[in-house]
Amino acid sequence: AAHAFWETQPVTQFSAERSAPELPEGAIQPPQKVEDVRQEPYKLPSAYEWCTCDVNDAQEIVEVYTLLTNNYVEDDDNMFRFDYSKEFLRWALKLPGYTSQWHIGVRAKTSKKLVAFISGVPARIRVQSAVVRMAEINFLCVHKKLRSKRLAPVLIREITRRVHLRDTWQAVYTAGVVLPKPLATCRYWHRSLNPKKLIDVGFSRLARNMTMARTIKLYKLPEQPLSPGIRPMHPADVPAVTALVTTYLQQFAIAPVLSEEEIAHLLLPAAGVVSSYVIGGEGGRVSDLCSFYTLPSSIIGNPEHSTLKAAYSFYNVATSVPLEQLMTDALILAKQDDFDVFNALDIQHNEAFLKDLKFGPGDGFLHYYLYNWRLNKELQPRQVGLVML
Numbered sequence: 233a234a235h236a237f238w239e240t241q242p243v244t245q246f247s248a249e250r251s252a253p254e255l256p257e258g259a260i261q262p263p264q265k266v267e268d269v270r271q272e273p274y275k276l277p278s279a280y281e282w283c284t285c286d287v288n289d290a291q292e293i294v295e296v297y298t299l300l301t302n303n304y305v306e307d308d309d310n311m312f313r314f315d316y317s318k319e320f321l322r323w324a325l326k327l328p329g330y331t332s333q334w335h336i337g338v339r340a341k342t343s344k345k346l347v348a349f350i351s352g353v354p355a356r357i358r359v360q361s362a363v364v365r366m367a368e369i370n371f372l373c374v375h376k377k378l379r380s381k382r383l384a385p386v387l388i389r390e391i392t393r394r395v396h397l398r399d400t401w402q403a404v405y406t407a408g409v410v411l412p413k414p415l416a417t418c419r420y421w422h423r424s425l426n427p428k429k430l431i432d433v434g435f436s437r438l439a440r441n442m443t444m445a446r447t448i449k450l451y452k453l454p455e456q457p458l459s460p461g462i463r464p465m466h467p468a469d470v471p472a473v474t475a476l477v478t479t480y481l482q483q484f485a486i487a488p489v490l491s492e493e494e495i496a497h498l499l500l501p502a503a504g505v506v507s508s509y510v511i512g513g514e515g516g517r518v519s520d521l522c523s524f525y526t527l528p529s530s531i532i533g534n535p536e537h538s539t540l541k542a543a544y545s546f547y548n549v550a551t552s553v554p555l556e557q558l559m560t561d562a563l564i565l566a567k568q569d570d571f572d573v574f575n576a577l578d579i580q581h582n583e584a585f586l587k588d589l590k591f592g593p594g595d596g597f598l599h600y601y602l603y604n605w606r607l608n609k610e611l612q613p614r615q616v617g618l619v620m621l
């Protein structure tokens with residue numbers, strides 16, 4: 233049944249033979265007009281109704297948080313479940329140009345309980361040389377008790393309809409599962425900052441020839457950053473950081489095109505949400521940037537620890553110091569903020585520092601997908617510049 237759904241969608245099918253000549257790259261569907269888009273919402277099972285979640289409403293953001301913290305993505309061993317905070321969700325869903333029409337909920341008609349959610353935010357994504365207006369689709373979640381009721385395909389069709397109504401015909405999304413057809417398949421790497429806790433929860437194991445004391449020593453970091461002059465980013469840095477990031481992202485096959493407003497929203501430090509540090513260059517320029525976002529996870533069923541404090545590598549640009557040194561500073565700054573682990577995908581230039589900075593490969597993959605855009609060749613992780621929250 234899952235394949236039946238994806239076979240109806242404008243995505244590259246698995247069956248796409250190594251046809252020669254290859255089908256043309258770019259939009260899969262012919263251009264459509266907004267006035268031809270279906271006006272009515274798709275049909276839900278009779279006990280449920282659509283709603284639009286107002287993330288500015290204190291109560292409604294709590295409902296979205298509660299649904300996700302109890303029912304969103306878990307790792308394969310059900311050891312962790314993402315615990316996106318309310319502040320993080322507001323930040324991720326209120327990107328410049330957002331519309332609450334793309335913050336879609338499903339409620340039980342009787343109890344009015346929120347039982348499912350899917351979101352989209354507008355983005356300009358460059359795919360090779362084409363800059364395409366897209367929706368970044370995220371936070372697809374169906375309550376555990378309503379799984380295999382085929383609600384996810386209805387949520388996907390409904391957000392597609394609402395995205396079409398705003399004259400947007402492409403989307404980008406990621407998933408830990410393989411769907412037709414990955415644009416790129418990336419791997420998570422983890423750098424212990426609190427090795428004892430990661431061993432306590434059973435994520436890491438003590439190496440047979442190592443004591444706990446030796447293991448703690450192995451992951452120990454300096455108290456202070458190595459790069460002279462590294463400091464938190466502040467509003468006056470936005471133009472220079474936008475220039476630095478824009479130049480840096482040119483080299484990747486898929487990357488966001490970010491305005492100053494989007495750089496300000498995404499990168500200006502927000503406690504418990506996103507941390508960004510810069511090294512100043514001459515004349516108000518910024519020569520280096522490192523950033524990471526805060527995404528805790530619930531630790532499922534552990535008597536000793538309930539939450540894992542995880543930092544996720546975001547956008548990092550090194551032009552005046554070695555990338556390894558800049559990322560070591562990111563680790564030091566994350567450790568100072570009491571993070572237990574620093575996570576990074578093998579995208580951007582990350583392969584250059586993962587092993588040397590003592591990251592270990594995770595057992596999870598993150599697949600990137602495009603909706604209604606064909607690329608004839610799968611990308612290598614190092615060709616990916618886009619980080620999805």
Ligand SMILES: CCOC(=O)c1cnc2ccc(OC)cc2c1SCCC#N
Nearest residue numbers: 305306307312313314420422529542575
């Ligand atoms: C200690 C290393 O693992 C994680 O940080 C972690 C935490 N929470 C999760 C929740 C759901 C989940 O579902 C795939 C994975 C994790 C992971 S590993 C993959 C993310 C990264 N890095």
